[in-house]
Amino acid sequence: VYERIQRNYVESVDDETLVRNAIRGMLERLDPHSAYLDASEYQQLQEGTRGEFGGLGLEVGTRDGFVEVIAPIDGTPADAAGIQPGDLIIRLDDQSVKGLGLQEAVSQMRGDPGTEITLSILREGEDTPREITLERAVIQVDSVRTRMLEPGFGYLRISQFQSRTGEDVLEALSDLNEESGGLEGLVLDLRNNPGGVLDAAVDVSDAFLSTGEIVSTRGRLERASSRFTATPNDALNGAPLVVLVNAGSASAAEIVAGALQDHRRAVIMGEQTFGKGSVQTIMPLRSGNA
Numbered sequence: 622v623y624e625r626i627q628r629n630y631v632e633s634v635d636d637e638t639l640v641r642n643a644i645r646g647m648l649e650r651l652d653p654h655s656a657y658l659d660a661s662e663y664q665q666l667q668e669g670t671r672g673e674f675g676g677l678g679l680e681v682g683t684r685d686g687f688v689e690v691i692a693p694i695d696g697t698p699a700d701a702a703g704i705q706p707g708d709l710i711i712r713l714d715d716q717s718v719k720g721l722g723l724q725e726a727v728s729q730m731r732g733d734p735g736t737e738i739t740l741s742i743l744r745e746g747e748d749t750p751r752e753i754t755l756e757r758a759v760i761q762v763d764s765v766r767t768r769m770l771e772p773g774f775g776y777l778r779i780s781q782f783q784s785r786t787g788e789d790v791l792e793a794l795s796d797l798n799e800e801s802g803g804l805e806g807l808v809l810d811l812r813n814n815p816g817g818v819l820d821a822a823v824d825v826s827d828a829f830l831s832t833g834e835i836v837s838t839r840g841r842l843e844r845a846s847s848r849f850t851a852t853p854n855d856a857l858n859g860a861p862l863v864v865l866v867n868a869g870s871a872s873a874a875e876i877v878a879g880a881l882q883d884h885r886r887a888v889i890m891g892e893q894t895f896g897k898g899s900v901q902t903i904m905p906l907r908s909g910n911a
Contacts, residue, residue: 649722653683654901656724660909665731676731677738678760679704680781680815680871686719687711687743688726691895692813692869694762695780698755704742706813706869706895711750712741734759764817765789767797773805779825782817782873787824794828794856806861809877812891816872819900823849826880828856829887835880838900845902851884862887871895 626634641657648655658666668674678697681688688710693699710718713729721729730738739754764786766778775797779786798804816822819836826835830851837848864878864887875894881887905911 645722645724652899653723654897654899656722658724658911662724662728663903663905663909663911665727666903666911674731674760675734676757676760677755678758678762679730681710681723681727683723684709688718688721688723691815691871694760695766695778695813697760697762698758702753702755704740704753705744706867707745709743710740711743712739714739732757765793767793769797769800770808773801773803774807775801775804776808776810778810779814779874779877781814782819782821782825784818784821786818786821787828790825790828791856798856804857804860806863807857808863808865809887810865811870811874811878812865812867813869814871814874815869815895816874816897819873819876822873822876826877827851829862829881830884831855833884836876864889866891866894868892868895872897 623639626639627636641659645657648657665674678694678699680691680694682691683689690699690704690706690708690710692706693704710726712718713726716729718726730740732738734757736757737754738757739752741750741752743750762781762783764780764783766780768776770776777790777793777797779790794804794807797807823835831853833851835849835851837846839846862881864881866874866878866889870878870891871894875897878887878889878894882889903911
């Protein structure tokens, strides 16, 4: 096949491009989450975990060859335009996403703030696609937001799990406790939270648990298997906790909700969550790719 493409394809294709595309395809066919990242895509991923990048504010995966919205990020162009979890993106401007790799589609949606892109979206229950034009913006994701609902009862929202989210949650809980003179209950909102950094999910779970296993991973290699357990001290001092979830709650958000439910520390309310039970590991390569 390699030789036929080199000899017969309508345009000349260099060896490096063919090999790179083969590697991309090999990874993307493994599961919906594995991917080959070139240097710029790897940098974009790192920016996302730090909480600042230029784009639309969408967390996405793949389904049936199209790009599926897992969740829009709070306060972003995608959120303001009403894009919903479960929406299928079938075109980017005039290009079909069928056959595009996930990372290639993400790269096209990101770009300089102020530039526009039109998404063609297929929504469940609708027969025809809807076109939504969005203006890219600098996406600065503050992953933790809080407010008092009424005296003694606080609200804490986590929009995604970044490298600093665990620390930010402890600071937020300290502020809420101080403002209320001691919390009598808390609502933890994980709706449309697409996940993020595993360690942050463990830290957030640990904030409310004093004992027990939070999450474990199992893989083919011994180093891929690990267990995370809670440490003493509950930041709420045992006050009641309700966790809100929906179909856009995925990955790290499900780890937190699941751990709190397993240990009977919280009541989980809402909808069935997204259902992602795998953890990815970033493997940097000497070339700057990953």
